Amino acid sequence: MKFVKASVIALFVLIGNAKMSIAQNATPPASKYDQHKVFNPLFYTTNGNEYRTAGGEPGVKYWQNRADYKLAVTLDTAEHKVSGNVEITYTNNSPDKLPFIWLQLDQNIYREDSRAEATSVVTGGRFTNKAFTKGDEIKSVTVIQNGKAEKANFIINDTRLQIRLKDTLKANGAKLSIKIDYAFTVPEYGTDRLGRLNTKNGWIYEVAQWYPRMEVYDDVLGWNSIPYLGSSEFYLEYGDFEYSITAPANLVVVGSGELTNPTEALTASTIAKLAKAAASPSTVTIRDSSDINSKSFYPNKANLTWKFKCINARDVAWAASRSFIWDAAKIELKSGRKCLAQSVYPIESSGKDAWNRATEYVKHSIELSSRWYEFTYPVATNVAGIVGGMEYPGIVFCGSNATKGGLWGVVNHEFGHNWFPMIVGSNERKYAWMDEGFNTFINDFDTDDFNKGEYAETQNVQRIAKAMFNPNADAIMNTPDVIQNNYLGFAAYQKPALGLHILRDQILGADRFDYAFKTYVKRWAFKHPTPWDFFRTMENVAGEDLSWFFKEWFMTDWKLDQSVKEVTYVDGDVTKGALITIENLEEMALPVVIAIKEANGKTDTVKLPAEIWERGSKWTFKYKSTSKLVNVTIDPKAQFPDINTSNNTWTGIAAKAVPAGVTANSVIDNYIKAIGGADKIKAVKDVYITSIGTVQGIEVISTLKLKTPNKMFQEISVPTMNMVPLKIIIAGDSVSMQQNGQVTPLPAAAKASLLANAQICPEINYGTATLSLAPNLEAVGDAQAYVITIMQESGIKITSYYDEITGLKIKEVTNAGSSELSNYQAVNGIKIPFTRKAEMGGQLIDFKVKDAKIDSGLKDEDFK
CATH class of the missing domain: 2.50.20.10 (Lipoprotein localisation LolA/LolB/LppX)
Incomplete structure (x- = not known):
């Protein structure tokens, strides 16, 4: 998202x-720092087990359940309605018998009587309904088990559907199938995750959360049946998808995965253009504005059925519109595997600084982010529409008005989600930072590298510190629905990303961090890690006790305030060396980087590890100076979130009165x-x-x-x-x-x-x-x-x-x-x-x- x-x-x-900030006492406070809290040895409260090891990897008996889907729906553009059916084959790989199963009915968030509506603030917000629908209209539910098809005994509670099984689903690989006939109206504004946009050439439909989906049953919580309230995203099982969309023949339909019936849905000319694009490193036009009203672009039918397949995914989404301009290009992966980048957008979004560059952005986003783990889908599709930015496997929805660096940023961010949480399947409903924060972190590398840093900007971390660590800040380790709306951008995105940068650049170094981070991705690809699996992997692979850092950065709202207290000289002689005393005034401990300048012009940088703060809130170290010091500055490159930089510099030059x-x-x-x-x-x-x-x-x-x-x-x-x-x-x-x-x-x-x-x-x-x-x-x-x-x-x-x-x-x-x-x-x-x-x-x-x-x-x- x-x-x-x-x-x-x-x-x-x-x-x-x-x-609007109220004045604070100008008198410097006494240090709040307590090394016993920071370096407390009891961070991990449980041991590793046969499911998840102490070293942070899946154990010898790790399991996860599976959900395979077959879907067939029709889009009614007159009623803006999707109707059809889904067949889910559910495999219980757990060691537990399941007397009931839970599914998600996310469209019910758009009902006027939804729990999300009841818990929305009166002033509204991004995830608040602007209009209402009937939600998921469930027509029938059938369970096929042990060779028998029977009408299901089910209840619907807000965005959840529970099926109470007649025969308990056995453990260790037993299967059942569920068939559901359903329908829903596509809302015009779907809490910025789906919706429809009216353009001069017709509606753009961005359709997601469009079928009943299995809840996750795991070894951590059993059924993860938290209701869908808006801010919190999703936690889904992996499986294979086969789905079809029947729509008016003058619509272009794109979706997660691969189109399996191109000869039925596309003309020979369009297929040839796609083949050209699949071999071209630069963008090729598949459908331009002149094709929108050209009958030769469409097969001569009233309706068309578009069939897609997506393998080993946790979800699928699709989009449809008559208004789409369509272009594409080749994605070049290091393994040699072929993929296609493509974008669809209305003529209103075109322009050399706008969506005409969208496919270029898609291509490079996929190629650059594949440094962590190779992209797994055959097609990467970017859709312009009403949704400001939302991600699904192999397809993303981005704002139709985005341009320049804003368009690059949203495209890169949404496709970055194909690594977190599409490949590494963390629980977004509980831990937004494990997808948003990790994704924001990898986006930074892509932006630095794209087109020689066309949109790269160096962030001054000191400047953001007061806002990120404001008095009302929430700790990262909170569910998104608990985090205050105006802080979610920090708690889910920026603060975890900054923490990873500090971990990489200031604590572990690039080599150890990158090796550990890639190991985490590889270990948990298409699996369900918890925060503790990430923490343990980083510690074990990097070979470093990081529990103090994970505790203060992710679990607390502690702040950082490092200061230079004083400079003296050994025996009062500047040639014998300087004694520099620094202080830690707030509760957080981090390494210290200090720039030093002597009167003779010599400059140097001293780096001290966070472990100096194990001794208390003050630290004195000897610097081998040969002349008087004229400047000592903590964090000269503004890479740490110090909330009070007024005490970061000591100078030997008297201030002008x-x-x-x-x-x-x-x-x-x-x-x-x-x-x-x-x-x-x-x-x-x-x-x-x-x-x-x-x-x-x-x-x-x-x-x-x-x-x-x-x-x-x-x-x-x-x-x-x-x-x-x-x-x-x-x-x-x-x-x-x-x-x-x-x-x-x-x-x-x-x-x-x-x-x-x-x-x-x-x-x-x-x-x-x-x-x-x-x-x-x-x-x-x-x-x-x-x-x-x-x-x-x-x-x-x-x-x-x-x-x-x-x-x-x-x-x-x-x-x-x-x-x-x-x-x-x-x-x-x-x-x-x-x-x-x-x-x-x-x-x-x-x-x-x-x-x-x-x-x-x-x-x-x-x-x-």
């Missing part, structure tokens, strides 16, 4: 919380003069600024309107994704905020802060705030800046930096992030920054002003 992109969602969360006579008020007065003067500012009636930035190739537009008195409209939009992550409207004392279209309740302090800042120049009215000027100037880039802390009556704290020479504000910091301001230009006599580098979601985004107007005549209706 796509969370837009993990870092992009994190960005949107931070945007929505901008300037604020000159005598300079006060906070005089600095503010100089700023007001620098941008135009109080009289001109007070005379301004309205301001209208539009700025554009990008996040990993995705264009983000910022719109700001201000009008006196006390009117503001602020909107952050992502046009290619049809998203409005943030909208704030202020009219007098009324303050409303929406995040991703949902009304967000605001505490009184946040409202007060927004009201205080909804002005042309907030500094004009700082009379009600408490201002404090730092005793020393601080460097911001090449400039020296006065640092003023503004404590508002609401308790909100803002730190602003004003250039010592120009008087202009060049930086602003809140607990939610920071902004660097530059390139001031005059608009109607008032200087405004035309470049704003905003630190949001761990990204430093350059917003460039596209248009700025002062006194353009904004009306009250512009603030709605």
Whole structure:
């Protein structure tokens, strides 16, 4: 599943919380660190057994059950309905007799009386129903067992169906078959996992969770019958699929696996084009826009049946539309096995920066991710439609409006899921991080390598730390439905991915990590691992006790704050070496990377293992210096999630003191003069600024309107994704905020802060705030800046930096992030920054002003 992109969602969360953080005590706290908690020896609470070994691999008696499917359905485009039947052959390989069996009826989530609907917040969300259907309409259920076919004794409870067997299904390989006749209406919006999109050439149907599916019975929990509520995804048995889709003949149908009746469903010309594409490393057009209305493209029939086969898979999905443009290319796997990459999309999605490159993205996503384990399906199909991003074996659904880096990101992410959880079949219903986090991790390597890093960006981990480790953060080891909606992007995607990067780059090294990680994939390919199987595999294969890391990173909400406490010299002599003392102030332990610079120009980097923190919260080490140290910096490349970087650097150079006579008020007065003067500012009636930035190739537009008195409209939009992550409207004392279209309740302090800042120049009215000027100037880039802390009556704290020479504000910091301001230009006599580098979601985004107007005549209706 796509969370837009993990870092992009994190960005949107931070945007929505901008300037709303309550001030914290400026006095450095005492260390919270306790080495006994971190390095507690009792991490593993059970021993290995004959099913799952202590070393993390399937045991000699490991088993899993199997479900093979035969499906035949018809798509009624007038009623938007799928109807037909499924025959499931279920094999009980367990050592247990089964008196009953459980199936999933996922379409029941779309019923008005579903448990998911009852547990959805009133403000809605991505996984909330926007309309209702009748769910799975079960017409008949038959059990075939011991050579007899009998009407099943079954009950339906929300998204589960239980069959109470007349004869207990025996252990160790016994089989039975289940036949179900059913139907359901395809919802227009299927909680961003399936649905239909109306285009000018017809509906696009993206169909998934479209048949009753077996629940997993395993050696860990028995039946895994957690209801489907929306956020949590799936846990499925493996088997072989044969399925057919009957639909109007002018539709193109694509699905998981391989089309087995091409001569019946396709014309000879289309088959020839597909053969050409299968041999071509570059994209070949199979069906262009001129074919949509051409009768020669379709066999001369009213309806066609498309037949597919997918071997050793946990699921299948399909899509159908008259509107599809279709192109394809060859996937080149190192083993020499042939695969096909293909994309289908409406003409509205075409373009050289859009879906015309989709097949190129599919091809390289599969080839690059195969470094971990070779892709197993014959075809990789990408479908443009209403679903923003969702994955199924060999087929993915991606947003039809995605372009540039946004399209690469979603295609790469969704196809990465063919490794996690399609090949490595973890329990997504419980452990989202085992598919989303692992997938986000492998996506990073693909993006670095694709087209010489076309969309690669280096993430500053320090910048994302405050958001990822915020006071309300959930631990990774929670079910997705428990994790708060605005933190799921961190808990399921970014934090586990970052943990793997730290494990690889800072703890184990690339060689040991890669060998262990590939071993994990190979061991558990087409099987059902638990978190403990992953932890044990990584430890045993890499040869390292990692229990301390797995505990703190996955099981807790602990934070990291490493600091340089002091530097002294042996016997007071700089030539005898320096004694550097570092501290661990928060609960998490990680290795330490320290950059050191001496007065003689010598530089060095010292790396210390996490085990130094086994001794306590302070550590002193000797550095063989030959001259005075001038700089000691922890984490110089910003690779660790340190929540407080203000204590990461020690310098031997005295800070520049604020000159005598300079006060906070005089600095503010100089700023007001620098941008135009109080009289001109007070005379301004309205301001209208539009700025554009990008996040990993995705264009983000910022719109700001201000009008006196006390009117503001602020909107952050992502046009290619049809998203409005943030909208704030202020009219007098009324303050409303929406995040991703949902009304967000605001505490009184946040409202007060927004009201205080909804002005042309907030500094004009700082009379009600408490201002404090730092005793020393601080460097911001090449400039020296006065640092003023503004404590508002609401308790909100803002730190602003004003250039010592120009008087202009060049930086602003809140607990939610920071902004660097530059390139001031005059608009109607008032200087405004035309470049704003905003630190949001761990990204430093350059917003460039596209248009700025002062006194353009904004009306009250512009603030709605």
